Amino acid sequence: DGGITQSPKYLFRKEGQNVTLSCEQNLNHDAMYWYRQDPGQGLRLIYYSQIVNDFQKGDIAEGYSVSREKKESFPLTVTSAQKNPTAFYLCASSFMWATSGANVLTFGAGSRLTVL
Amino acid sequence: GQQLNQSPQSMFIQEGEDVSMNCTSSSIFNTWLWYKQDPGEGPVLLIALYKAGELTSNGRLTAQFGITRKDSFLNISASIPSDVGIYFCAGRGGGSNYKLTFGKGTLLTVNP
Numbered sequence: 132d133g134g135i136t137q138s139p140k141y142l143f144r145k146e147g148q149n150v151t152l153s154c155e156q157n158l159n160h161d162a163m164y165w166y167r168q169d170p171g172q173g174l175r176l177i178y179y180s181q182i183v184n185d186f187q188k189g190d191i192a193e194g195y196s197v198s199r200e201k202k203e204s205f206p207l208t209v210t211s212a213q214k215n216p217t218a219f220y221l222c223a224s225s226f227m228w229a230t231s232g233a234n235v236l237t238f239g240a241g242s243r244l245t246v247l
Numbered sequence: 248g249q250q251l252n253q254s255p256q257s258m259f260i261q262e263g264e265d266v267s268m269n270c271t272s273s274s275i276f277n278t279w280l281w282y283k284q285d286p287g288e289g290p291v292l293l294i295a296l297y298k299a300g301e302l303t304s305n306g307r308l309t310a311q312f313g314i315t316r317k318d319s320f321l322n323i324s325a326s327i328p329s330d331v332g333i334y335f336c337a338g339r340g341g342g343s344n345y346k347l348t349f350g351k352g353t354l355l356t357v358n359p
Contacts, residue, residue: 238290
């Protein structure tokens with residue numbers, strides 16, 4: 132079945148450590164996105180990528196980094212520079228050029244990061 | 248930037264009741280989407296709207312793209328316990344920017 136796989140589901144990190152969250156999709160989607168979700172805050176865009184080897188900062192990119200070496204993969208690194216990293220992280224993907232369905236994001240099941 | 252106001256923030260209803268929630272934008276959107284998120288999971292698409300005035304149903308769910316293109320609503324009829332979750336609206340404006348803007352969500356609780 133096609134879909135988006137995020138791993139790990141739960142992750143604990145000590146302050147000062149970098150951590151990488153994995154996101155893989157087999158939907159042949161062009162674009163991939165990372166969102167952060169905090170209680171009562173909705174979804175805030177961290178980074179997005181429309182094509183391989185290219186990505187753009189979202190609204191809250193500080194303290195995060197990404198790469199897009201393959202169409203199927205868009206890992207997110209939460210660096211020690213992120214001041215409040217404890218959150219639920221959601222990866223999503225979409226087609227870019229379809230006449231219908233463009234911008235209809237398909238989400239993964241999320242990764243919950245807790246900084247101890 | 249674009250902003251979405253989603254209301255209400257939360258709702259507590261009895262099973263069998265109808266529910267209505269809405270989103271308004273500070274600018275014109277040309278796509279409206281409604282998602283539902285179960286606890287600890289990712290959002291799942293419920294309804295997508297692409298034309299002003301469009302009214303679309305998905306089972307007990309009905310959503311409309313406002314004529315002004317600055318608002319959308321979602322109705323749930325005859326609610327059941329599994330309707331519990333957070334409902335998000337999302338919209339996209341014009342231009343080549345493919346980013347979606349999300350509302351902050353409506354938390355729905357259904358009492359059996």
